[in-house]
Amino acid sequence: MKFSNRIKSVQESPIRKLVPIADRAEKNGKKVYYLNIGQPDIETPREFFEAVNNFDRKVLEYSSSHGLPQLLKAFSEYYSSKSIDFTPEDIIVTNGGSEALLFSLMVLCDHGDEVIIPEPFYANYSSFTSSLGIKVSPFITKAEDGFHLPSIEAIASLVNDKTKALLISNPGNPTGTVYTKEEVRMLADIAKEHDLFIIADEVYREFIYTETEFLSFAHLADVEDRVVIVDSISKRFSSCGARIGCVASKNSEFIFEFLKLCQSRLCVSTINQVGAAALSRVSHEYIEKATVEYHKRRDILYSALSSMEGVVCREPEGAFYIIAKLPVENSEEFVVWLLEEFDVDGETVFLAPAEGFYETEGSGLDEVRISYVLESESLKKAMNVLKKGLESYPKRK
Amino acid sequence: MKFSNRIKSVQESPIRKLVPIADRAEKNGKKVYYLNIGQPDIETPREFFEAVNNFDRKVLEYSSSHGLPQLLKAFSEYYSSKSIDFTPEDIIVTNGGSEALLFSLMVLCDHGDEVIIPEPFYANYSSFTSSLGIKVSPFITKAEDGFHLPSIEAIASLVNDKTKALLISNPGNPTGTVYTKEEVRMLADIAKEHDLFIIADEVYREFIYTETEFLSFAHLADVEDRVVIVDSISKRFSSCGARIGCVASKNSEFIFEFLKLCQSRLCVSTINQVGAAALSRVSHEYIEKATVEYHKRRDILYSALSSMEGVVCREPEGAFYIIAKLPVENSEEFVVWLLEEFDVDGETVFLAPAEGFYETEGSGLDEVRISYVLESESLKKAMNVLKKGLESYPKRK
The missing domain is CATH 3.90.1150.10 (Aspartate Aminotransferase, domain 1)
Structure with a gap:
């Protein structure tokens, strides 16, 4: 065996x-x-627990594979408040950011395909890619540079015909680095030039300590069909144990393919979705x-x-x-x-x-x-x- | 793209x-x-909702990747009541039976490997295998025979050097068939003879309408190291929306490998685990x-x-x-x-x-x-x- x-x-x-x-x-x-x-x-905001306690269905049923409508709406409104245009149809609720990542990799990459990731990176990226037979093609960023990006050439030189996506954590786990607008633009340009997707893990979006405005990959209209946002309420609302995240993309074909995987796992916990939807009432x-x-x-x-x-x-x-x-x-x-x-x-x-x-x-x-x-x-x-x-x-x- | x-x-x-x-x-x-x-x-039993409502932590934290100790204990005691010996260490809590299946396939099969499944089978088996590049090798069972098994030769003839496991739903979804002791034994013999794992999806274990006693693959001591049980509270306790399942195996190496995948998705919803653990108080x-x-x-x-x-x-x-x-x-x-x-x-x-x-x-x-x-x-x-x-x-x- x-x-x-x-x-x-x-x-x-x-x-x-x-x-x-x-x-x-x-x-x-x-x-x-x-x-x-x-x-x-x-x-964790008390609104989460209140909504959970007010859940009064007699049967704890499956919810839609796509996600509870009120939660999809809540995510959509949240993005709106960040000047990001994602309708509920552009969003699917996931079991935390983790599932959003795993499934995104499955939708985009076959066994043997490659993903470019700045190093150091969140250790579970490597678990997801290894378990799917996807190769990580890393480029180094250094403590001495605050883990900011190297030149466009250093990154683009990693692209080959197996490369399917850039996987970027911004703000960065484990580095704490927030990429400048120029860096985000540079990565988008590489994706355009080489026909790649960008999987952007932005779960720490809210926690920024510089004056620089945060630029989401979802803010760039010219690459909207190649951007996949991975998100989660875990850190934003200190609710790691809820396991509620989402994936969002303007690429409707991506959403369609992603949904097939969601159908196979039926749905995300109904009660946690109810709690998460109530977070839209939490004051800023x-x-x-x-x-x-x-x-x-x-x-x-x-x-x-x-x-x-x-x-x-x-x-x-x-x-x-x-x-x-x-x-x-x-x-x-x-x-x-x-x-x-x-x-x-x-x-x-x-x-x-x-x-x-x-x-x-x-x-x-x-x-x-x-x-x-x-x-x-x-x-x-x-x-x-x-x-x-x-x-x-x-x-x- | x-x-x-x-x-x-x-x-x-x-x-x-x-x-x-x-x-x-x-x-x-x-x-x-x-x-x-x-x-x-x-x-759904009111014990589930009561436990959820009594959850009084201020921070909704990650739980252990393995599962909440009280839920692992509850699963272990449930198996004990069925004369099945699984200690908490033999069990890992999963996001429903679905995740237990997906991860079991990942632990056992590489891209290009094969799994033998009686046809017709639960449609999501095919979603999981396709998405992992695993080939389903089906053998037919027929409405006219109540979907009972064909001869041992008909099944064993499908084994080749790519075959890693038998995947069996018993009682069967979508057929409603409950295999006889002889059929369960026959499948176990094939697994032994050809060095295969048995992934046994037994989520409908409780719902049997014949006089015949249900034989779990976990009852067979001589194949305990090659049996992986996929389980869930969804049907047993009408709590599909809780997304609480588990995997159980006496093969400790399997459990070790499976846990690596669980660590990558961090944990299963803490609140639903608390609710599920309380189901051990539900009267039979x-x-x-x-x-x-x-x-x-x-x-x-x-x-x-x-x-x-x-x-x-x-x-x-x-x-x-x-x-x-x-x-x-x-x-x-x-x-x-x-x-x-x-x-x-x-x-x-x-x-x-x-x-x-x-x-x-x-x-x-x-x-x-x-x-x-x-x-x-x-x-x-x-x-x-x-x-x-x-x-x-x-x-x-």
């Missing part, structure tokens, strides 16, 4: 695989600050407050990291992540050491080793991703642990 | 694609009896009553169909479906005609054309699948519509 090559090529989640070690640290009485995962501590202050809060945390984190000798990073512009280069040979070893052998007054910190965010072997070995999803005081303590940890680490470079 | 070959090979859901025609019939004032889809009218009377009700409906349906001239079917033994051969050339045309051009006192019926349940081109053209998911009076009226419809149909054979 043999398992498939496709599943053998899927790596364990680099974010989740060290969880048992953190569990052990907690069992041994340590307090662990979890900065390894994008699980915010911000309260909710997101503004969250953004101010993340902005403050980013400042704390960045200033703390900047004060640590040997740490290299640039100020992230959005999302709630930062990739930092540490003065260590192997950041996974260091993360394990922090959990198993180090503490400051009984407290330690859990970071995500960055190697899993790279396709190119040997890259990111000395980097970590840090999520700023805890409130300021915890974040300060966690950064103090990291600072002291780096000072005491026996294998420090 | 081109879409993938894999998505082009996925058919539109044969069950859902005629929905717009039924919608139009309703708009024109007709009452439609929906016997085309497996959406029961039985009330709930399922007994539902089974009695479906049994009654089956009798009504079967007796009505048996009284119609030219209709061929055998009494189904389980689930809540029957496949009937009708005296028409093309059952899809007939179904559309019923919706668009026929009614009895303003009422009509919506059946699922069976062609989509067959892999072999040209099969099932004169068959329909009928779900007995409505209460008796509606079912009787719907059968009267069908009878009159068959009598009046201009293209009747």
